[in-house]
Amino acid sequence: MKIGVFGTGMVGATIGTKLVALGHEVKMGSRTANNEKAVAWAKKAGAKASQGTFADAAGFGELIFNCTSGAGALDALNAAGAGSLKGKILIDISNPLDFSKGMPPTLFAGNTDSLGERLQAAFPETHVIKTLNTVTAEIMVNPGRIGGGDHVMFISGNDTAAKAKVGEFLKTQFGWKELVDLGDITTARGTESYLPLWLRLWGALKTPYFNVKIVKE
């Protein structure tokens, strides 16, 4: 499958590398066609990896992963352009973290609005699916690393068919065992608002390699 990955940070590189390892063709997009980190990533990841602008990656991919920072997400999608994103599924992993007030970061959305909703509102002809944003990058693509994979991933989005496709992708490609469909894209407020707890747990547990499992009656 041809996949576009927006973002050259740890999340983009981890997702991109895993997708190439799974046999997919991956184009990493950034603001410039030959971003240094993207070029280095593509060289390391192998023949099925390439890089380009956000528009190049969007045009290339049948499926798009948004792995930019939260603050850079809307700009990345705008640079890609509504035309090349039209009708496609965009898996939004970004979190609305605001580092301007010191550490730990606060949120610039998540209470009465969410970043997922902002992206969906700005690109109504794209299927924005919010998921994977509640774990560290390595757990996203390798949930089996902790607890034998016995923990949960949340998923939010308006389009039921697109959400089902992403759920299937997460299960078959990354190995997720349990998904909870929270509902439409407004439920991204829930998972984005979870970040402050996630950050405090990272501090308390002294490792980012953790996740939650749902225990219910």
Add this chain to the structure above:
Amino acid sequence: MKIGVFGTGMVGATIGTKLVALGHEVKMGSRTANNEKAVAWAKKAGAKASQGTFADAAGFGELIFNCTSGAGALDALNAAGAGSLKGKILIDISNPLDFSKGMPPTLFAGNTDSLGERLQAAFPETHVIKTLNTVTAEIMVNPGRIGGGDHVMFISGNDTAAKAKVGEFLKTQFGWKELVDLGDITTARGTESYLPLWLRLWGALKTPYFNVKIVKE
């Protein structure tokens, strides 16, 4: 032990009833000395249950549970008075829920501030410990109801000794098996910010009887 419980809602009644069943003497506090719901609760809960004003409950209790609504928490503590709360542990279960913008509720604190911090700042000589606010009332006092009690409770507070006492109380009295000490009272931002996800999970799971378990490396 003599315990004061602020609030006559479902949380206050559930906590109060459990404490009486455990053999404690409990005074339920509200704005008026003979609040109808508090009188009815005390009559039903038995000889060790009584009711009074917030100040009465604060004066009575060696330990205080704040089970008011988030919006009413500061008023309740103000009505109790700093004198009667001085040197005591106040277990703050309230959440900063704002119902004014429709359902599900949004938060009036939790991002750059938390309700737990506001209470601690207003009553610096009281040990405010934030905990129990991440599960429904029945699970607070009976964690064994789901998953054999194999799930987690978070705890936040500035005073290490007070936090240890509350942790011991939760374990020995309510049956909690696993506590995660998130740190000082600023970490209440984490658990308060989790509420939007909790509310969405309630919708998705179709039951409030659930909690999370930490899975880590």
